[in-house]
Amino acid sequence: MKIDSIKNGIVLDHITAGNSMKIYQNLGLDKVDCSVAIIKNVKSEKMGKKDIIKIDDQFEINLDAIGYVDPDVTVCIIEDGKITKKYKVELPKKLVNIAKCRNPRCITSVEQELDHIFVLTDKENQVYRCRYCESKLKR
């Protein structure tokens, strides 16, 4: 299988195998016009196997949307065929409109215009709670 290298775009590397589709959906990549390649189960020395996403365009991506799914991802910005920036995402302290609160008793269930906000309350166990009702975010 041949995936063309990118001239100007973004590569999401070191995605834990199996997480690429969740990141694809969280970033709304199904709605972009440019080419997007999802490469699954790539052999990796460090990880055994990993997923990679290549996006053939440059735009601002929501790092929190990636970090929430997989805090080990590396983001590479490609310009003129070269990596010009490379950074690790982190587990975000706060999620805004990335996940929805499912608690039917939460105020966000009736007031549609409110942002859905989750706060990281337990970093070790990656627990997020709704800022309004404190319900645990179920992934």
Added chain:
Amino acid sequence: MKHLIDPMDLTVEEIDQLIELAGKIIENPDRYREVCKYKKLATLFFEPSTRTRLSFEAAMLDLGGNVLGFSSADSSSAAKGESVADTARVIAGYADIIAMRHPKEGAPFVASQYVDIPVINAGDGGHNHPTQTLTDLLTIKQEKGRLDHLTIGFCGDLKFGRTVHSLIKALSRYEGIQYILISPEELQIPEYLKKEVFEKKGIPYRQVEKMEDVMSELDIIYMTRVQRERFFNEADYIRLKDSYILDPDKLKNAKEDLAILHPLPRVNEISVKVDNDPRACYFKQAKYGKFIRMALIMTMLGVSADED
């Protein structure tokens, strides 16, 4: 303290200051009769709650202030579909402080994000009810003289009772509290509380099914209502229901200075025969609720009596 949304928003120092001020008000209410003159409290009650609303209103009136508001969503603009944020913004133009009750969890927090005046959560669904927690703490302080080194039994529905959860969390910051949790297996406190409060802080606790077994050890018993619909089957309800009704017989072995608390309303979980027992504190507790709300309103409005 800008807003009061969650009882854990308050530091121990802030709670102690509120309790101290409430104690001063109890001793000499006349000194505080006019400290909130020309101030207005808006009670925005999107669901009925006679006790809490009247307690807030009585508190403001006893401070010389005025009250305005509504007591159900039907009589507010919410019936027309107005959002909590808009209602709060409009009312903030008319009042100096808001007390809000809402059936949806997090609604008072939403209000607090849109206004410059203080917002007090007067109960948001089954979530938080910080002024009840403060009331319970004031009651314990007034009746026992301290908030530490006490053995407290929580009895009844410990799974769904938000007052119990909040009080357990609030008391976990004081030293030497022994918790005895009295409930049927089906209504034990949630796992997250055991993990996040007791186990995380290394606080000892015991779970028992019958109050008679532990009554003699208790300094305080905090009663809650056990509802039939909370049980998985009728047989368990019938087997256990009488275990959670406090009557004079069950008080036989209790300490002479036991304090019996209940957030009210009571149905039948405390026999009326207990009402005249000097250890029954639940009606006093309701009264203390007004005093702690007076202290809270004063603190949030930044007013004080001359000598304070």
